[in-house]
Amino acid sequence: MNHEEFRKNAHAAVDWVADYLQQIEKYPVKSQVAPKDIYDQIPPSPPGSGEPFEALMSDLDSIIMPGITHWQHPHFHAYFPGNSSYPSVIAEILTAGIGAQCMVWETSPAAAELEERMMEWFKEMMGLPTDWHGVIQDTASTATLTALLTAREWKTDFQSNTKGVTERKLRIYCSTETHSSAEKAVKIAGLGSENLVKIPVDGEMSMVPAALQKAIEADMAMGYTPCMVISAMGTTGTLAFDPTKQIGEICRQYNIWFHVDAAYAGSALVLPELEWLREGLELADSFVFNPHKWLFTNFDCSAYFVKDKEALIKTFEILPEYLKTKTRGQVNDYRDWGIQLGRRFRALKLWFVIRTYGVDHLRSTIRTHIGYGAWLANQIEKDSHFELLTPQKLNMVVFRYSASDKSTEELNTINESILTQINQSGKAYITHTKVNGMYGIRVVLGQTRLEKNHVKNLWGLLVKTSDESSH
C-alpha cells in the first residue's frame, strides 16, 4: 500500500467507522454466534500473495462483524463500559500513524511530557491529592500489580528484587468483593494466593474496617508481615465503596501500603459535589482508575497515581548500557514507572478527549448517567414486582424480579431466564451478580451514547420480559 492508496483506503475506513457508529443501534448488542463460527471462516493458511483492500473490508463486514459484541451500543449495560468517543478514535488513528514507541523521554519527549501534564490535569479536575505522581498504565490489573510489587519492595527494604521474597511472609488484605485482579497480582508477585486475606463485608458489601484490623493483628501475632491493603472504590459486582478513610487510618497505624482500586467509579471524581468519594484519599499510597471505562477514552488507558514515586522507580528501574541517556534524572523515563519497557503514546487520546469536550461537558455527562441510575432505581422501588438488592450507587443498579410466593431458587431461575432472554433478543446486553445467594441483574448506565429514551426502553424491556418469564 503506497501513500496514495493509504489516503484512499484510510478515508474509506473512517467512513466505515462513522457509518458503523451512526447505525450501531441496528446491531444486536451481544454477538449471537456460536463457538468456532468465526474461526471456521478464516482460511487455515495465510495468503501467499497480497489481497486487495476491498476484499478485506468485505470480509470485515461478512465474517468479523457478526462476531462482534457492540460495546459502543447505547444498550450495552453489561460489565462496565469500555467507552470510546470520536475524539478518542481520531487520536488513536494519529497515534498509530505517528507509531512512536515511548519507553523513555528521548524516544519521544512530547509523549513523556504530555503524559506528565495529562496526569496533572486529572489531579486538578478530580481534586486528587497534589503530592501524587501519575503515570499511564495499560489496565487496572497492571496498575494493581505495579502497586503490589512496589509495596513488596518497600516492605522488605528493597531486598526482594535481588534476594527473592525469603525472610518474611507478607500478607495482603482486600474484601471478599474485591476484583479478581488482586488475587492475580498476589500470584504473579510470588507472594502466594494463600497470603491474600479476604476481609468480610457489611450489608452494603463494603469492607468492615474492624474486621481488617482484627485480621492484621492476628497475622502480626503469628509472625506475618502485613504488606498492603487493597480498598475498592466501587466493586465490580455491586459498586460497593470500602470506607477509604477508616481503612487508610488503619494502614497508617500499622505502616501498611494502601492501594485504592477505583477502576470504574474513579471517573466520578470529576464531580466536585461528590466530596464523600474523595474522603480519605490523601491516605492512599497508590490509586488507579480507568479512563477507558467511563471517561470516553478508547481501551486501553489506565491512570495510576503513587505518592512515593521514588519507591516506584526503585522497584522497576533497570539500566542496561543501551538504555542510558544524557537526560536521565531531569525527565520522566516512564519505562521505570511500571512493567513494560515499550509503551504506547496513550496520552494523546486523553488530550483529545479532555480538550474536545472540556471538563464541564465531561462532568455533565457523568452527572447525567448518575441521574439515570437514580431514575431506574426509582422505577424499581415503585414497582412491586421488582426489588433493589443493594442501594443504587452512582449509575449502577442491582435488582431482581421478585414475588413473595416464590423461593430464592425459583426467583434465581426466573431472573436468570429474564437476563438470557434480553441478551438473546439483541436489544440490550446486561450481566448479573450474586448478592447473598440471590441472583441479581446488574445494569450499568454509562455508555457514551446513552440517552434517557434508552433507559426508558430498557425499563420497558425488563417489565415486559419479566412479565412473560414469571408465568
Ligand SMILES: *Cc1c(COP(=O)(O)O)cnc(C)c1O
Ligand atoms: C474493571 C476493573 C478492574 C480491572 O480492570 P482492567 O483495566 O481490565 O485490568 C479492576 N478493578 C475493578 C474494581 C474493576 O472494575
